[in-house]
Amino acid sequence: MQRIRDLLECVWPAALEAAKWPFRSATWVAALTVVVRRDGGDLDRTRRLGLARFERAVRAEVTWRGKTRPCLRIVRRLFAALTDTAGVVAHRPAVFEELEWTLADWDDARSKLTDVEARMVSVLDELxxxxxxxxxxxxxxxxxxxxxxxxxxxxxxxxxxxxxxxxxxxxxxxxxxxxxxxxxxxxxxxxxxxxxxxxxxxxxxxxxxxxxxxxxxxxxxxxxxxxxxxxxxxxxxxxxxxxxxxxxxxxxxxxxxxxxxxxxxxxxxxxxxx
Incomplete structure (x- = not known):
């Protein structure tokens, strides 16, 4: 989480302001994943999708992550942040590539943690x-x-x-x-x-x-x-x-x-x- 925060503060700080507690929000993480994976840091291209299509993409990502529905307020704030030019814009493509890898590692770690916790509880059930x-x-x-x-x-x-x-x-x-x-x-x-x-x-x-x-x-x-x-x-x-x-x-x-x-x-x- 700290690595993602550091990278965003360099190239797209407005994204961190889209939610009060961004890393606790499944919607924010899903929306960031859509932005990072879709257009490789080309925020203008993502914005040209339009808000409706962006919301559908985030909704699908939220569902994949096991949640029922996204918080549209956060989705719309992140979409609005796509027009923000603060940060080192020239470095966005490279940094977004690293963000994609970091998000994948984070998802993998959380998946393993969920599996371990389930096995821990299963031992209590057996006892x-x-x-x-x-x-x-x-x-x-x-x-x-x-x-x-x-x-x-x-x-x-x-x-x-x-x-x-x-x-x-x-x-x-x-x-x-x-x-x-x-x-x-x-x-x-x-x-x-x-x-x-x-x-x-x-x-x-x-x-x-x-x-x-x-x-x-x-x-x-x-x-x-x-x-x-x-x-x-x-x-x-x-x-x-x-x-x-x-x-x-x-x-x-x-x-x-x-x-x-x-x-x-x-x-x-x-x-x-x-």
């Missing part, structure tokens, strides 16, 4: 734990599979804390003689497990009310207030503990149990523990 791990709000089956790929069979751990220590997310005090320092995350353990747990944090903070409330509490409390990074680390450790619990106990995730029934969370969320 009959997909519904259990997906019961944790904000944790996708792919995210859970990435974590379990690093932990292996969770039943081999004696406790949830052992899983957290295995990831290197358990805080430990630094002691030397009579000196006792602050408790810090050790960093020992499996780095890839830490990465998988860390990535799971972002989805959980967006959609999981328990972890979002815990994050707000940790970063706003008066005593021992944590930095955002420290709070995210604490949430990552909590996700590992809850994943261990639901898998080993074969019970769906319970937000009240996950919140440990604390008054802080109940007051924040307006929930009464059973």
């Amino acid at each position: 009959e734990v997909t519904a259990l791990v997906a019961s944790i709000d904000g944790l996708s089956p792919v995210g859970a599979a990435a974590i379990l790929a690093q932990t292996g069979d969770l039943t081999r751990f004696t406790s949830a804390r052992a899983v957290v220590k295995h990831a290197g997310l358990a805080p430990r005090e630094r002691k030397s003689g009579t000196f006792t320092g602050k408790a810090r995350v050790t960093g020992a353990g499996r780095p890839q497990l830490r990465v998988a747990a860390w990535r799971a944090v972002w989805g959980c903070l967006q959609t999981n009310r328990v972890y979002a409330a815990r994050y707000r509490h940790l970063t706003s409390r008066e005593t021992n207030r944590l930095t955002p990074t420290q709070a995210q680390t604490a949430v990552a450790a909590a996700i590992l503990r809850q994943l261990y619990a639901v898998v080993t106990q074969q019970r769906a995730w319970d937000p009240v149990i996950a919140a440990h029934g604390t008054n802080t969370w109940r007051e924040t969320m307006g929930v009464t523990a059973a």
